[in-house]
Amino acid sequence: MSRSDVLVDADWVEANRDDPGVVLVEVDEDTSAYDKGHIRGAIKIDWKSDLQDPVRRDFVDRAGFEALLSERGISNDDTVILYGGNNNWFAAYAYWYFKLYGHQNVKLLDGGRKKWELDSRELVTEVPQRAATTYKAQEQDSSIRAFRDEVVAAIGNKNLIDVRSPDEFAGRLLAPAHLPQEQAQRGGHVPTARNVPWSKAAEDDGTFKSDDALRELYSGAGVDFGTDTIAYCRIGERSAHTWFVMHELLGQANVKNYDGSWTEYGSLVGVPIELGDGS
Amino acid sequence: MSGDTQATTAVGQAVAAGCGAPAGGAPVSSAGNQAIVQGKVTKDGAAVPVGYARLLNADGEFVAEVPLGDDGGFRFFAAPGDWTLRVLAPGGISADLGVSAATGEISEFEVAV
Numbered sequence: 001m002s003r004s005d006v007l008v009d010a011d012w013v014e015a016n017r018d019d020p021g022v023v024l025v026e027v028d029e030d031t032s033a034y035d036k037g038h039i040r041g042a043i044k045i046d047w048k049s050d051l052q053d054p055v056r057r058d059f060v061d062r063a064g065f066e067a068l069l070s071e072r073g074i075s076n077d078d079t080v081i082l083y084g085g086n087n088n089w090f091a092a093y094a095y096w097y098f099k100l101y102g103h104q105n106v107k108l109l110d111g112g113r114k115k116w117e118l119d120s121r122e123l124v125t126e127v128p129q130r131a132a133t134t135y136k137a138q139e140q141d142s143s144i145r146a147f148r149d150e151v152v153a154a155i156g157n158k159n160l161i162d163v164r165s166p167d168e169f170a171g172r173l174l175a176p177a178h179l180p181q182e183q184a185q186r187g188g189h190v191p192t193a194r195n196v197p198w199s200k201a202a203e204d205d206g207t208f209k210s211d212d213a214l215r216e217l218y219s220g221a222g223v224d225f226g227t228d229t230i231a232y233c234r235i236g237e238r239s240a241h242t243w244f245v246m247h248e249l250l251g252q253a254n255v256k257n258y259d260g261s262w263t264e265y266g267s268l269v270g271v272p273i274e275l276g277d278g279s
Numbered sequence: 280m281s282g283d284t285q286a287t288t289a290v291g292q293a294v295a296a297g298c299g300a301p302a303g304g305a306p307v308s309s310a311g312n313q314a315i316v317q318g319k320v321t322k323d324g325a326a327v328p329v330g331y332a333r334l335l336n337a338d339g340e341f342v343a344e345v346p347l348g349d350d351g352g353f354r355f356f357a358a359p360g361d362w363t364l365r366v367l368a369p370g371g372i373s374a375d376l377g378v379s380a381a382t383g384e385i386s387e388f389e390v391a392v
Contacts, residue, residue: 029299033346048297085346086300114346117329120369165342167358177334177343177355178300180313199341204333204367235298 006248007110007208008081010121017041023074023130026113027084027094029237037123039083039116043072043130047090047237051097057264065101065137073130076103083109083116086237087199087206093240095248096257100145102138108244111207118205144247146230146256148264151190152271159229160193161218163242164262168234169195171275175234185266188273190232195278196221198238201245214245225252232258232265303348304355307385314380317354318388320366326351327392330368337361355380366390 008016016022017040024042026034034044045051050068053060060068074080080098084091091108098106109116117123146154154160167173171187189195200217201209208214219225229246231239236259247255258265265271304317316334320327332353333344337360345353347368355362357380364376374392 029297030301033302047299086298087344090299114331114367118331118367118369165336166338166340167336167342172358173342175356176298176300177357178345179298179305180307180356197341204365204373233298237298 003211003249006107006244008107009110010116010119013039013081013109014121019079021078022081023078024081024083025072025074025094027082027090028086028113029090030085033085033113035125037125040122040124040126041128042083043128045072045094047093051094057260059097059100059140062101062137062139066135069103069135069137070133073133074135075133076136078105080106081109082106083112085113087114087202087241088112089198089237089241092244093237096144096240096243100140102141111205114206143254144243144256146232146258148258148260148268150256151230151232151258151260151265154228154230155190155272156192159223159227160190161221161223161229161231161239161242161246162189162193162195163198163231163233163239164189164195165197165199166195166277168262169193169197170277185263186273187266188275189262189278190265191272191274193232193274193278194221194223196223196242198233198241201242208245208249211249214250218246218250228254228256230256230258232261234262235259236261300343300345302346303350303352304345307354310383310385312382314357314359314382315354315385316357316362316364316378316380316388317352317385318364318390320347320351320353320368320390320392322368322372322392327366327368330366330372330392332390333365333367335363335365339363364388364390366392368392 026042027045029047082091231242233239243257246252330347334342334355366374
């Protein structure tokens with residue numbers, strides 16, 4: 001797999017967005033950014049209201065995903081180009097989610113909304129209308145999603161990559177510093193996890209670093225490329241960014257995203273927790 | 280802005296469902312037990328509404344980022360200590376400012392680019 005199979009740049013988007021087989025999708029947690037202005041032709045997906053079950057802490061089920069994509073006018077054969085704010089966290093999460101339900105042709109816009117804005121490219125408010133489709137999803141691909149018991153079993157056995165900031169890893173902060181610090185769970189990290197913040201995989205403008213720089217980043221942090229890997233963060237979107245880097249850009253097999261992440265692990269009774277900056 | 284990440288009337292009661300960074304930073308009414316770093320980005324005296332504020336720790340490591348609000352505003356919930364604010368704006372603008380934060384205080388900064 002090469003970069004061009006999973007990433008596009010802004011010039012590609014401008015040249016191909018009118019292709020009827022290409023669907024641009026902005027994915028955010030706060031979709032007011034889309035409402036104020038988005039790339040011409042892009043539709044939106046709301047990370048929370050569209051992708052999360054409204055009652056249980058879990059994803060919408062297969063039928064729910066089929067209904068969502070059908071309603072948004074996305075076909076099984078479409079090339080889906082995802083982008084969003086927060087350095088593409090939620091777009092990377094959606095990418096992983098589309099792969100989880102078996103959508104083959106999905107790519108990220110490198111740099112996401114941030115680079116597009118910093119480059120002063122056009123944003124519009126017109127919302128495109130797409131005819132409904134009959135989308136068929138696959139069963140969830142369990143090879144890319146980790147659950148809590150696998151994480152506990154991976155302690156000391158697999159690569160555990162904690163992609164949060166060093167201060168969250170150490171237990172000094174409980175949430176990213178752009179949010180109020182919650183007190184609802186314990187701070188710290190899963191024992192034996194390596195702290196490789198997602199941000200180290202990206203340049204300031206949100207684009208991904210080169211493959212060589214990325215390999216050096218993870219191997220330098222003690223990640224064994226010959227071993228299976230589980231990535232986690234707080235709720236699973238920053239670790240989807242790292243899953244994308246490890247699995248899609250670097251072509252590592254057996255990389256899973258633990259979407260329960262620290263909000264689940266740090267609230268479990270009886271599991272081991274390590275504090276401090278790690279080794 | 281939509282709801283859950285910034286459903287905040289007083290700091291400390293906030294329950295963030297997600298991790299998204301609201302433009303301008305999550306709103307607060309008082310510092311409570313938080314160490315808040317906030318301010319505005321201006322250019323020639325006018326607010327810069329399109330751009331990003333990043334918070335780096337004392338080692339220069341990235342900690343957080345928010346898109347600037349319509350008034351050029353940003354807000355971070357830091358830990359006590361010294362930090363670096365980095366502002367990115369269209370036109371290749373990048374500016375750094377050293378700041379410090381203290382628990383229970385709102386530390387206010389204006390970044391002119």
